[in-house]
Amino acid sequence: MKSYFRATAAAVAASLVAVGCGGGNTQVAATADPVTPVVPVDVTPVRTVKFDPSLCVAQTGAPYGQTVGITGTNMMVTSADISASAAGCKILAGGGSAIDAAIAVQGMLNVTEPFASGLAGGSVITYYDAASKSVHAYDGMSAAPAATGGVDTVYKAVAQDVSTTAPYNLCKTGLTAGASISSQQGNTNISGRAVGVPGTVAVLDLVHKSYGKLAWNKLWDDSIAAATNGFPMTQYMYSTLYSDAGEFDDDGNPVAAGSGVAAWVNSAGTAKGAARCKYPDINARYCLASDTTKQKPLPVGTVITNTDLAATLATVRDGGAAAFYDPAGSIATAIVAKITTGQLPCASILPTAGTASAPSVASTIAKIPSLMTTADFASYKAVERKPLVGTRFGMTIYTQPAPSFGGVVTLYNLGLMERKAIGSNAFNGVDYLHLVTEGSRLANADRRNIVGDPAYSNSNDRISVLLSSSYLDSRAALIGSTAIGTVAAGGTADGIPAFSATDPTLYNPLALADESAPVFFAQQARPLQIARADTKHGEDWNTTSNVAIVDGYGNALSMTTTINTHWGAHIEAAGLMINDVMSNFSASTPGMDVNGYAAYKRPRSSISPAIAFDADGKLRLVWGSAGGGPIPDYIVKTFLGNVVYGMDIQAAINAGNFSGQNGIAELEAGSSIAGSVASLISTYGAGSSAAATGLTSGLSGIAVTYDTNGFPVYHGAADYRRNGAGYGY
Structure with missing residues (x-):
């Protein structure tokens, strides 16, 4: 040059x-x-x-x-x-x-x-x-x-998921160790296990x-x-949570006007997750407290x-x-605690499948703990x-x-x-x-x-x-x-x-x-x-x-x-x-x-x-x-x-x-x-x-x-x- x-x-x-x-x-x-x-x-x-x-x-x-x-x-x-x-x-x-x-x-x-x-x-x-x-x-x-419960760990139930030992005895997945949880799709993907x-x-x-x-x-x-x-709630951030006039979600699925954006939709289009504002951490900071349906975000321009x-x-x-x-530092320990024990008791229940034109909506928020440890932070390069x-x-x-x-x-x-x-x-x-x-x-x-x-x-x-x-x-x-x-x-x-x-x-x-x-x-x-x-x-x-x-x-x-x-x-x-x-x-x-x-x-x-x-x-x-x-x-x-x-x-x-x-x-x-x-x-x-x-x-x-x-x-x-x-x- x-x-x-x-x-x-x-x-x-x-x-x-x-x-x-x-x-x-x-x-x-x-x-x-x-x-x-x-x-x-x-x-x-x-x-x-x-x-x-x-x-x-x-x-x-x-x-x-x-x-x-x-x-x-x-x-x-x-x-x-x-x-x-x-x-x-x-x-x-x-x-x-x-x-x-x-x-x-x-x-x-x-x-x-x-x-x-x-x-x-x-x-x-x-x-x-x-x-x-x-x-x-x-x-x-x-x-x-590093944790390995099989090659497809993220998609399979591991021992802790079905353990009778505290605190994992709180998990209620209804699965046996090694059983596939890939059918849970969005439930698995939007959970601690996917981190x-x-x-x-x-x-x-x-x-x-x-x-x-x-x-x-x-x-x-x-x-x-x-x-x-x-900082203000932006127009685009709002659209990731709620549709006022009809839009498409992350996967190109149409979202009806006046609806919260679902966290996930299965590949058949017959079932979808709860609206994002129903997830506790998103709701607490970014959603409208007065909305009892837990679907609506804060209005555009609201200072957060x-x-x-x-x-x-x-x-x-x-x-x-x-x-x-730092595996002993405040950040790694906070993240690992939240995505592991913070996801107990476990829950991962899909709704009965509906149709592509009228998918069923999950009534529960998936909680599947991660297998991560703070040592994984120390090993990352x-x-x-x-x-x-x-x-x-x-x-x-x-x-x-x-x-x-x-x-x-x-x-x-x-x-x-x-x-x-x-x-x-x-x-x-x-x-x-x-x-x-x-x-x-x-x-x-x-x-x-x-x-x-x-x-x-x-x-x-x-x-x-x-x-x-x-x-x-x-x-x-x-x-x-x-x-x-x-x-x-x-x-x-x-x-x-x-x-x-x-x-x-x-x-x-x-x-x-x-x-x-x-x-x-x-x-x-x-x-x-x-x-x-x-x-x-x-x-x-x-x-x-x-x-x-x-x-x-x-x-x-x-x-x-x-x-x-x-x-x-x-x-x-x-x-x-x-x-x-x-x-x-x-x-x-x-x-x-x-x-x-x-x-x-x-x-x-x-x-x-x-x-x-x-x-x-x-x-x-x-x-x-x-x-x-x-x-x-x-x-x-x-x-x-x-x-x-x-x-x-x-x-x-x-x-x-x-x-x-x-x-x-x-x-x-x-x-x-x-x-x-x-x-x-x-x-x-x-x-x-x-x-x-x-x-x-x-x-x-x-x-x-x-x-x-x-x-x-x-x-x-x-x-x-x-x-x-x-x-x-």
């Missing part, structure tokens, strides 16, 4: 010229106009960055009403919450680096978006260091605890040790003040305080990551991994490797779209939507049995084939004038290795397989079109937070951070909403699935923050998204809009969303493209179905252009669907 240096003017010396006259006499005469020799001067323009917090401004129209990005030439931060972006800009303008600002942003998100991310969740970071011109990928995803060991603080600490400029304890003041003095969270943030501020992970890299449409994209499947799907689908010359079609036209949804369907069919924690299987070797040029050529050839009905995922003829378990103690996270490496093994075929009821999704849909930052030194960060589903396990401890990441493991044949449960293992995730550079090595795009399973579709949409179609990044973000991850073409209900469902079917056939459903993205990004001097100009944008904003100058 081009570096810009301050010009230094050379000293210019004037001299007089002596003139000699003939004869024996010598007369010295001074010239009337002394001659000054021409000395070359470096006139390279100087880029001067201003560091002044008073210059920070918010994106016009944000939140919810932004139509164009905010432009600045010094620094930029954009996130899912306007207050978090403001806190980040303040740190940048005070001389902080991108990771310094990210810590301040995460602290504030923990306060203002407790339903989406926080210190009791996990995060991944893609980081560009301008000094070394290198990109790094960091994994702070939540991990399984993974948090990783966010560890990964923030790891990156800060390498790239922080300001002291750790200088980055938390704004979030502590907000938790102490109060969380002094317990303020104390936790102060502990982390003063004691760093060591204080958070954030991981630096080699980034997943691919060149698409002339841009080199760095994104997250496994166990994120989002990076794989992003590069896979963009590779298909490049081969199909998608730019020759009208953006969001029917032909365009056919291509992108078919690409998403293929990418997600292939990744499901391939992407998992690379420490436990040969996932990276298998991914290398999925992203190879020859494989993408063959998959692009499947996209034609008729929508694909079903298709087997790649197998022996394509050279994809079969699943093979590996020893996690021998895994080197910085030894990612090259995408062109030849491999010659087999894989079981899998149908593309997944058997499922329309609008019911296999992976969580509208969750998480995203952050994109470029600092005053040219460093860039894209971070996606999550407690998994909205409101996580619906349990609060130490002021923190706790994650339910264990629900991301697959309930399948023990030992045979790439994403099966194992001690210390990290379940796969869709989160995949990315950074792109042009052919000259110049930074061009820093972006990522929240939104559950379809996250890579949102990332692809934004890249295509901004890079391929030349749209302002905010316009690209605001464009209607699509996904094909569940085997059919799905378009965002209520958007300008929702009406194209019928046209997709009539034009490209009914080989696959198509539907309008809830696809709530949470994009944030910074596009970078360059002025006539070659200096960067930043264009920040945040999703109008959330409470976010760009902030900078």
